[in-house]
Amino acid sequence: MIGENFYDCNCGRNGCFETLASATAMIKYALHKMNTSDAVSSLQRIYIEKGQLEAKDIFDHAAMGDALAIETVNRTAKYLAIGIANIYNILDPEIIAIGGGVSKAGDSFFDLVRNMVGKMTIV
Numbered sequence: 680m681i682g683e684n685f686y687d688c689n690c691g692r693n694g695c696f697e698t699l700a701s702a703t704a705m706i707k708y709a710l711h712k713m714n715t716s717d718a719v720s721s722l723q724r725i726y727i728e729k730g731q732l733e734a735k736d737i738f739d740h741a742a743m744g745d746a747l748a749i750e751t752v753n754r755t756a757k758y759l760a761i762g763i764a765n766i767y768n769i770l771d772p773e774i775i776a777i778g779g780g781v782s783k784a785g786d787s788f789f790d791l792v793r794n795m796v797g798k799m800t801i802v
């Protein structure tokens with residue numbers, strides 16, 4: 680478990696890694712923020728047009744400067760960095776492989792995550 684979250688994991692607990700740092704988590708968070716705040720986001724138009732959001736939409740709109748998309752990407756990077764830093768600090772692995780939808784995020788996202796992990800690790 681990484682932190683408190685606004686929805687429970689499929690396993691029944693709250694705050695599991697995948698519910699805070701995954702493509703699904705990003706989409707749920709962006710939709711949650713759109714539904715529970717007055718924030719205006721270009722993601723709302725995408726959601727209305729396509730009937731769904733994809734992680735790629737969020738990364739693309741963050742790159743275009745959309746505040747909600749940027750907040751969602753930064754939140755995902757933070758929790759991914761916390762999870763990776765925890766693994767590093769306990770196990771000191773040589774490699775950590777990232778799979779799933781977030782793995783397609785691109786260099787700017789992983790540069791952000793690497794930077795955060797660097798500040799959280801002991802070594």
Ligand SMILES: [Zn+2]
Pocket residue numbers: 688689690691692695
């Ligand atoms: Zn879980």
